[in-house]
Amino acid sequence: MKILLVDDSRAIAMVTTARLESFGHEVRHAINGQTAIEMFQSDSFDLILMDIEMPGMNGFETTTRIRALEGHEPWAWTPIIFVTATDSDTNLVTAIEAGGDDFISKSSPESVLQAKMKAMTRIAALRSRLAQANGKLQDQANHDGLTGLYNRRAMDLRIDTLWETAVHAGRPFSLLMIDVDNFKKYNDHYSHQAGDECLKAVADCLEGVARQVNEDKMAPGVFAARYGGEEFAIVIPDAAPGVHVGIAMTVVEAVAGLNLPHEWNEQWGKVTVSVGAVCMAPASGWVKETFRIADDLLYQAKAAGRNRFEAN
Ligand SMILES: Nc1nc2c(ncn2[C@@H]2O[C@H](COP(=O)(O)OP(=O)(O)OP(=O)(O)O)[C@@H](O)[C@H]2O)c(=O)[nH]1
Secondary structure (H helix, E strand, O other): EEEEEEOOOHHHHHHHHHHHHOOOOOOEEEOHHHHHHHHHHHHHHHOOEOOOOOOOHHHHHHHHHHHHHOOOOOOOOOOEEEOOOOHHHHHHHHHHOOOOOOEEEOOOOOHHHHHOOOOOOOHHHHHHHHHHHHHHHHHHHHEOOOOOOOOHHHHHHHHHEEEEEEEEHHOOEEEEEEEEHHHHHHHHHHHHHHHHHHHHHHHHHHHHHHHHHHHHHOOOOOOEEEOOOOOEEEEEEEOOOOOOHHHHHHHHHHOOOOOOOOOOOOOEEEEOOEEEEHHHHHHHOOHHHHHHHHHHHHHHHHHOOOOEEEEO
């Protein structure tokens, strides 16, 4: 385990470090509460061993502050064991109230320290597995299983924040609604499985466009999402008016440029998309209105022959 040892006595810290290292742990020493907080913020630890009596900020206050910092991150919880000379009942109660997990006396025999470290190692392993599982779950909750793009839920959550920011800052907000042309016919003729592969290819292409736009610094924060079915969106949180037109054109050309055969897509003979591109500059009113306008423009692009975009 990687342990943060907080103790104002260098002599005691040296002895404790040697004991912990002999059990196979890695130890970092903080000489006071403030240093411990700084080290906690810049590194991650499996366990904190916290002295109680320290000049300035004592162990209880240091622990309370560490727990407050952890409060910003769901799932974060570093076990904290208080190490003290006086293992009174009052100390135990205060230690747990402050956010500590256990309590050990400085006079405890080596076997007790070793046993507690064993228990904490098990907890550390469990925490790491939980953090990994949680990361995976978050990922699954935010991404579309087929294409890997942000799903509708994640897109809506991100848009809520980005829209508010744009409205308050009086900045533009743009949105592209993108729909694969004659996709029902694609499924009907090439199979649903082939349809899935086609959606993946289109999604990769849109992600590539968004990435390029970000890299070119045309509109930072641009991202693509699967809106639902064969419909996608590209969200452009802050870009000069007109940028959405350039991106819409790039999208139409890039998808057609994939040259994915689609014999039943009218005169095109390949997979194409239609795009409705809207820019609210500056952003105002409701984000729903932006979607409504984008949908209308998309409908116009379809009605005007597909494989094209319409923009406001
Ligand atoms: N393979 C596959 N097909 C899907 C998926 N989601 C939606 N679809 C299909 O997408 C098709 C959409 O058809 P329509 O809404 O009629 O639109 P369209 O045929 O693309 O016609 P236009 O939009 O007018 O160009 C339907 O046949 C859906 O079954 C999916 O995840 N995989």
